[in-house]
Amino acid sequence: MPVTHDESLLPLPSNLEELERCLSDAEWRIFSGCLYKIMIKGDGDEQATVLPFRPNLAQRRFISRLWHRNLILKARQLGFTTLVALLWLDHALFNANQRCGIVAQDRDAAGKIFRDKVKFAYDNLPEEIRLRFPTKASNADEMLFAHNNSSIRVATSMRSGTIHRLHVSEFGKICAKYPEKAREVVTGSIPAVPTNGITVIESTAEGPEGEFYDMVQQAEALFTDKAPLTPKDYRFHFYAWWQEPNYRLDASTVPVSDKEHDYFDLIESKMDCRIDPDQRAWYVATKRADFAGKEERMWQEYPSTPAEAFQVSTEGNYYxxxxxxxxxxxxxxxxxxxxxxxxxxxxxxxxxxxxxxxxxxxxxxxxxxxxxxxxxxxxxxxxxxxxxxxxxxxxxxxxxxxxxxxxxxxxxxxxxxxxxxxxxxxxxxxxxxxxxxxxxxxxxxxxxxxxxxxxxxxxxxxxxxxxxxxxxxxxxxxxxxxxxxxxxxxxxxxxxxxxxxxxxxxxxxxxxxxxxxxxxxxxxx
CATH class of the missing domain: 3.30.420.280 (Nucleotidyltransferase; domain 5)
Structure with a gap:
């Protein structure tokens, strides 16, 4: 796929003392747009675009609420895998003797995450910064850094050894397609993270059953009850489609029925939010074009509420x-x-x-x-x-x-x-x-x-x-x-x-x- 570099990284501080101060600040490293680049893939034959990474609104909300154990139920394409890949890479680069891992649903997905998110970000660091962090070993799924003995790896399991930072990507899909692998994640990978480590499990929904569904129900109940969390409890994070600023179309181009307006009005009431006409147009157009006759798939991929993500459609069901x-x-x-x-x-x-x-x-x-x-x-x-x-x-x-x-x-x-x-x-x-x-x-x-x-x-x-x-x-x-x-x-x-x-x-x-x-x-x- 052709790649265009539409925007370069912001310049690093020219003063050495100021640079060292900035590099010691994890927030600056992630938010400044000076260190990490990401690749935004185009649709079909469209060119991919390389941009400096700056967290979007959903990613900023997540960082502000980061806990020892985190469970993310989300709409599609909000960039959480990208965010966590960069957080883990950053942690490995700037902290000694750390093991950071990402669990993907299969080898193909693992390879893509490592190549397009982890290695891409490392290879595109400013040269003077990258030279500070040489790799001792690097292959198709892992980088081990020579300067501090830390590593980052992407695989389908993380059972062996201690994992200081663990990310399980699209866990709902793992549960639906590979229930044995899901049990391996729960019994092997997650226990490998120490109490002072961080675990992030994120996914769109895949039906009202399985490990991910059960974990979401438990985490959401703690959130609803405003219960104090121990380091072993999961903090619940929900990100609806209507929270993504880019999900909108010109309302004059999409007819929206009275029934569809009633649905949006109900969501506004339930979630104490506002869904404007352009957002409503985007949702209706997406549903009609991509999910005709599959209402529950729209709810799974672009949920309006946490409950809706796991809802089974009554339309077209016999009983x-x-x-x-x-x-x-x-x-x-x-x-x-x-x-x-x-x-x-x-x-x-x-x-x-x-x-x-x-x-x-x-x-x-x-x-x-x-x-x-x-x-x-x-x-x-x-x-x-x-x-x-x-x-x-x-x-x-x-x-x-x-x-x-x-x-x-x-x-x-x-x-x-x-x-x-x-x-x-x-x-x-x-x-x-x-x-x-x-x-x-x-x-x-x-x-x-x-x-x-x-x-x-x-x-x-x-x-x-x-x-x-x-x-x-x-x-x-x-x-x-x-x-x-x-x-x-x-x-x-x-x-x-x-x-x-x-x-x-x-x-x-x-x-x-x-x-x-x-x-x-x-x-x-």
Whole structure:
């Protein structure tokens, strides 16, 4: 990518005594624009621009509130990775025997951060300053300085040794894509920072689950309660899109609907802020151009409030409104397992995923006590899990394709294989429906009266609330009969639908033997 140098660094003080005084002042080094340069990348084929680094408004706010442990929930492209990379580089250059580290989501991201932020800033120091700080060793992810034995490194883990300054970049994405790596960060990298060190974890949101989500909830609660923080507590930092001065367009070029104005008015009330017409125009244009049909992605990338960053959109979701009604009536609560048979409802997905709901019936009341899902496992794995639960099972309800024989499995159906793995158990097939929306409506109907355990079925609840339609850009609408399978909610939602379809057919779970003996034509659609 071509690079232009539109602005040079401000001149260093010419007086040697004054220069030494300035260099000893960390605030001057970061804020003056005299030492560090950054590269602002252009869009597409546009040239990148090299500028002196001066903290923007959000970065200045963060520096003023810096704590031992810091958790940043933010809108996109506010420059926090750049800021912290320079803070860490500066700390390593001017303090002896320090280890500074940045954890990125993968090797490619780590390489880019090191090359474009850390090494670029070092290589572009004023020559007379850079010569003071020669490197003893330098490679693609680390620089060790000869004058003071300090170093700065960018990698995917920082478990080994003490890390005096740690930055975890885009931790929400790490949690979503690499949960094992996220646990490694929490159990290995973060504990490597001493009490007098500094940790900065920053990210846009990636859905209401995972380590980052849990940490944000805890930190935000401390912030809301104005609780005194120990060095082990995280200080919560939130930076909304409307706080970025550059996020604005000419209001005369973008039509904004009354509904959209109502949204902005609500945010102004909640956040005690003002969102002017040009800001509103920018938000609406960005949402329409980049996130059409994906409202929750706009909230994640450009949140207006902390809660909104993790919010799941109800637009286009099959059961969002129904689940809201279930919550309002107290249907999502603690549902203890009773001394009754447990029925299971399955979906075995084409993408090697399997979801199972665990259900009990008490005097006509449907109670869901447990949920389990896994991917890329064979049937023996699920049988082992069922056996480990200690339940006395009633009936296992399988989807219609479980009776299809598969040549790759010794010409046996899923039902036959499960029967052989769990002899004596009762497996039945829930008949196929010809229209997906028929099953959706049946599920909505029966959701009105069921109870779901909020702990044992926590993941299943998220699957129901996240189950959504595909969005057609060409038609600019959601497609009723085409579920969006990209968020892995389909198996859990489809397994739950087996219960509603069985219930609709009168396959009452206490009398299932009646249906085993009846001809298939008596209860198939």
């Amino acid at each position: 969002a409104q129904d689940m809201l009604e279930v919550r309002k009536r107290g249907g999502i609560t603690r549902v203890p397992a009773l001394d009754l048979p447990v029925n299971t409802f399955w979906d075995i997905g084409n993408a090697d995923g399997c979801a199972i709901w665990f259900h009990q019936e008490l005097r006509g009341e449907d109670r869901f006590i447990d949920y389990y899902e896994e991917h890329n496992q064979d049937l023996r794995h699920y049988v082992k899990h069922l056996q480990s639960r200690g339940y006395v099972f009633g009936t296992h309800f399988l989807p219609h394709d479980a009776e299809h024989r598969r040549l790759g499995d010794y010409n046996r159906s899923t039902q036959e294989m499960l029967q052989s793995l769990m002899p004596g158990q009762n497996f039945v097939i829930v008949p196929r429906i010809t229209e997906l929306m028929t099953g959706i409506h049946q599920t909505r109907k029966h959701l009105k009266g069921c109870f779901i355990d909020e702990e044992g079925c926590a993941q299943g609840i998220k699957r129901l609330e996240g189950y959504r339609k595909k969005f057609s850009r060409s038609d600019n609408r959601y497609l009723d009969d085409s579920p969006d399978k990209s968020n892995q909610c389909s198996e859990g939602a489809d397994a739950f639908r087996q219960w509603a379809q069985a219930k609709e057919l009168g396959m009452t779970f206490s009398q299932i033997s009646t249906y085993e003996e009846a001809p298939a034509s008596d209860w198939r659609l």
